[in-house]
Amino acid sequence: MKAELFLFLNSLGTGEVMVILLFILMFFGAKNIPGIARTMGRGIRQMKNASQEIQNEITKSTNNMRDDLNIKREIEQTVKDMDKPKPKTAPKTPSESAVVDPDKNATQT
Numbered sequence: 001m002k003a004e005l006f007l008f009l010n011s012l013g014t015g016e017v018m019v020i021l022l023f024i025l026m027f028f029g030a031k032n033i034p035g036i037a038r039t040m041g042r043g044i045r046q047m048k049n050a051s052q053e054i055q056n057e058i059t060k061s062t063n064n065m066r067d068d069l070n071i072k073r074e075i076e077q078t079v080k081d082m083d084k085p086k087p088k089t090a091p092k093t094p095s096e097s098a099v100v101d102p103d104k105n106a107t108q109t
Contacts, residue, residue, distance in 0.1 A: 028036060 025033065
């Protein structure tokens with residue numbers, strides 16, 4: 001951005017810059033120039049800060065939207081999973097229910 005800001009300076013010569021500075025000195029006076037420069041510096045800093053805040057808000061908003069979309073996808077996936085018919089399991093045969101877990105027997109005795 002800085003290169004774009006000062007592109008017009010390529011066509012200005014030293015003499016032209018001196019005339020502009022002399023005009024500023026005559027128009028505003030030597031006593032007012034530091035105050036004007038200070039005020040301009042503060043204004044530029046405030047614009048940069050405002051620009052940075054806007055960029056941060058946009059980034060934060062984008063991240064929030066992305067998180068919301070992820071949550072929406074998870075909800076949709078959960079709804080789809082709930083709508084799927086559950087596979088029916090065959091009832092246990094008496095021989096399967098008679099199988100004893102050795103760990104259970106060890107803790108019970």
